[in-house]
Amino acid sequence: MSILHAIVLGIVQGLTEFLPISSSGHLVIVPWLFGWNDFETAATARAFDTALHLGTLIAVLIYLRQDLIIYVSQGVQLVFNRKKPATQAGRRAWLLVLSAVPAGIVGAAFEDKITEKLGSPALISVSLIIFGVVLIWADRRATARNYLQTVDSLTMRNALVIGAAQVLALNPGTSRSGITITAARLSGYSRDAAARLSFLMSVPIISGAVVFKLAKLVRDGIPDGLLTPMLVGIVVAGVSGWLAMWSMIRLVRTKTFAPYVVYRCLIGAGVLIAVTTGFR
Secondary structure (H helix, E strand, O other): OOHHHHHHHHHHHHHHHHOOOOHHHHHHHHHHHHOOOOOOOHHHHHHHHHHHHHHHHHHHHHHOHHHHHHHHHHHHHHHHOOOOOOOHHHHHHHHHHHHOHHHHHHHHHOHHHHHHHOOOHHHHHHHHHHHHHHHHHHHHHHHHOOOOEOHHHOOHHHHHHHHHHHHHHHOOOOOHHHHHHHHHHHOOEOHHHHHHHHHHHHHHHHHHHHHHHHHHHHHHOOOOOOHHHHHHHHHHHHHHHHHHHHHHHHHHOOOOOHHHHHHHHHHHHHHHHHHHHOOO
16 A cells, blocks of 8 residues: 555545544545555455544544543542542543443444445445535524533533434444534533533443454454555544644534535535446
């Protein structure tokens, strides 16, 4: 695998993991569009995918470090020091963990079938368009109803609802970030809170995925010649992931999610045209 390809895919992973435009979909579309064939075996593809997810995990841990320090300390206290009264931060910490359970179970149980049946460029393009339209509809509906709940108001019901929505993101093209923001907006949260919830909920789900993938990587070993591209992918995905979170929070405080939806629809339409005309 070339270093250039590692850099490009690292940027793609970092930006699209946290922006509501689908990382899994873009990681299929970009190599398909340029005719790249970097992975000779499934093990090689899994190893590099692990590196990219590790990079984005590092990015979100750094970006949310102040919140996470509080959540982890209060969450641990809630379990191991019951003499102290439970705090709201401690309860929210475990609600964030709970939100990862539905997608974690479905992803682990149906990983092979998802890989085999989903992820074609045509299906990804349709998913980009459909779930992009759903996102803008949910955002406008929430704005009309003046939904302004903050992260502090997270309930078990909302954690489960938004967490269940993440199951849909197992389909490449849906976007984990996009579907959690959609569900959060429909559940009553402000744009800023919906984006922050999406970032916070990414921590347990990405952590679980990274641990799961790292276990396989330890078992299989790093394929020959892939160590340097993996390290490059980790760094690039981490930096671009941090920039994606920073930029989206700044944008949604004053603007809507419409730019991301327009982008999704344009990319989706472009891929459909490429498929139907035989360009790719």
